[in-house]
Amino acid sequence: MPPDPSWGDHIHVTGYWYHPEEAAQNYMEPKELADFLASGEKPIFVAFGKAESPELAKLQVLTLEALKRIGIRAIVQAFQIPEKERINTDKLFFIDAVPYPYIFEKVRAVVHHGGNTTNGMGLRAGLPTLVIALALDQYFYGRMDHRIGCGPEPLYIRKKLCSTEEIADALKELVSGRYDARAREVSQKIREENGVVTAADVIENYVRG
Numbered sequence: 001m002p003p004d005p006s007w008g009d010h011i012h013v014t015g016y017w018y019h020p021e022e023a024a025q026n027y028m029e030p031k032e033l034a035d036f037l038a039s040g041e042k043p044i045f046v047a048f049g050k051a052e053s054p055e056l057a058k059l060q061v062l063t064l065e066a067l068k069r070i071g072i073r074a075i076v077q078a079f080q081i082p083e084k085e086r087i088n089t090d091k092l093f094f095i096d097a098v099p100y101p102y103i104f105e106k107v108r109a110v111v112h113h114g115g116n117t118t119n120g121m122g123l124r125a126g127l128p129t130l131v132i133a134l135a136l137d138q139y140f141y142g143r144m145d146h147r148i149g150c151g152p153e154p155l156y157i158r159k160k161l162c163s164t165e166e167i168a169d170a171l172k173e174l175v176s177g178r179y180d181a182r183a184r185e186v187s188q189k190i191r192e193e194n195g196v197v198t199a200a201d202v203i204e205n206y207v208r209g
Contacts, residue, residue, distance in 0.1 A: 001144070012202045015193030016120045024102035036075070036093040042108040043073035043093070044175065045127075047100070049113065050079055051134070055157050059132065061085070063111070066167035067092065072175055075107065101125075109174050114138035114145075114154065123150060126187030128179035130170050132157065149182035 003013045037043070046067070048060055057080040064081055067074050068091075075093045076086075086094040095103075100118060104110065104125035112118045114131035119141045122129050129151040131142030135158070142154025152173040155162040 012198075014198040014202065015195035016124065016190060017195045017199065018101075018121065018124065019196075024099040027099050027102050029102075032088070033075075033093065033095065033098075036088070037106055039090065040073055042106070043075050044109040044111060044171070045103055045107040046074055046076045046078060046111045047118065048078045048080075049115075049118075051113075052080060055161055056080055056134070058161060059157055062162070062164045063132075063167055064092075065164045066171055069164070069168050070172055072171065075103065109151075109179075111171070111174070114141040116141065119145065120190070123183065123186050124190045126184045128174055128183045130155070130174045132162065132167075134158070148186060149179060150186055151179050151183075 001013070003011065046063060048056065048063075060078040060081045063078070064076070064085060067076070071091060073091050075095055077095050077098065079096075081094070088094060100121050104121055104127060107127065109128040109130070110122040110125075111130045111132065112122070113134045114137070116137055119129065119131070123145070129145045131138060131145055131151065131154040133139045133142045133154050133156055139154070139156075145151045146153050152170045155166055155170055
């Protein structure tokens with residue numbers, strides 16, 4: 001998003017402040033995960049974090065049903081799916097903690113709630129993105145991802161929970177190839193930024209007057 005001309009010269013847009021390589025460098029990939037990744041086409045990554053609520057619990061079950069219905073490979077991080085349903089197969093792999101910078105380099109697309117950090121990391125990795133928004137800025141990022149051509153229209157939880165059919169349709173659109181080229185373009189633009197250095201330069205220039 002370019003800076004709004006009305007903001008003035010005292011407001012700066014620096015780009016993301018990420019050190020993704022550092023975040024992933026000490027991660028030890030479980031053998032089961034390595035075997036899953038090597039056993040077929042690139043999966044998608046479904047990440048719903050650790051927030052809990054009845055709506056989120058139902059959403060996670062609906063998403064699992066949608067994944068099974070359309071048969072695409074997926075790595076799923078969804079802590080409210082009942083343990084009895086968290087069964088690894090040739091299509092599904094359930095995972096707990098995993099550094100996003102690591103896993104985002106291993107998958108073809110990502111589904112998440114649309115928080116700023118996760119969203120930026122996914123776009124930096126060049127991943128088509130489906131946002132299922134829960135609250136706050138997530139609605140905004142879901143709309144923006146779709147507007148810039150990096151993913152389907154976002155789905156929602158509040159007021160009316162999205163259905164299995166809506167999730168399945170959005171997942172099929174996500175992996176259709178329609179958003180792949182644009183996601184790579186946006187990734188390249190983000191990787192050309194150096195938000196940390198730019199922010200440090202802004203602060204130093206301000207201190208120097």
